[in-house]
Amino acid sequence: MEIISLIEKKNILFDTSIASKSELFQRLAELLNRNGYVSDQNLFIEALYARETESSTGIEKGFGIPHAKSQSVIEPTIAFAHVSELEDYIALDESKVECLFMIAVPEQANDKHLEILSFLARKLMDDEIKEKLKSATNEDEVMQILIEIGG
Numbered sequence: 001m002e003i004i005s006l007i008e009k010k011n012i013l014f015d016t017s018i019a020s021k022s023e024l025f026q027r028l029a030e031l032l033n034r035n036g037y038v039s040d041q042n043l044f045i046e047a048l049y050a051r052e053t054e055s056s057t058g059i060e061k062g063f064g065i066p067h068a069k070s071q072s073v074i075e076p077t078i079a080f081a082h083v084s085e086l087e088d089y090i091a092l093d094e095s096k097v098e099c100l101f102m103i104a105v106p107e108q109a110n111d112k113h114l115e116i117l118s119f120l121a122r123k124l125m126d127d128e129i130k131e132k133l134k135s136a137t138n139e140d141e142v143m144q145i146l147i148e149i150g151g
Contacts, residue, residue: 004146009139011079021089028079028102040072058091067103076105
């Protein structure tokens with residue numbers, strides 16, 4: 001899986017002023033819309049929340065993988081965000097999410113969606129990778145980490 005081909009520096013966000021899951025989803029949807037990956041950011045946000053109602057996409061140790069299939073997604077992509085701990089975005093281990101990969105895929109891209117999700121979930125089981133991503137301070141560092149993990 002060539003994850004690196006699905007993420008661009010322009011889709012990486014470092015912003016410690018974001019205070020909630022809704023603000024985070026809004027900012028990332030705006031980013032993907034501005035960068036040409038999502039045609040209707042509100043429709044994409046609706047798809048994200050529809051998925052969140054099934055179960056939290058927060059995984060563990062401050063990481064989340066929100067994901068959605070939506071007709072508003074033009075082409076598959078991944079965004080990365082590093083924010084302050086979000087009080088209302090709780091992972092399965094009760095930690096507050098502060099780093100995440102957001103997966104956006106077109107409605108009809110079933111296999112791609114599962115491949116990306118599976119790859120990221122496997123890689124984020126490694127505590128060393130999680131710590132490197134939490135310690136990253138800019139887009140170049142995130143991209144280098146993804147290259148190192150075989151993304």
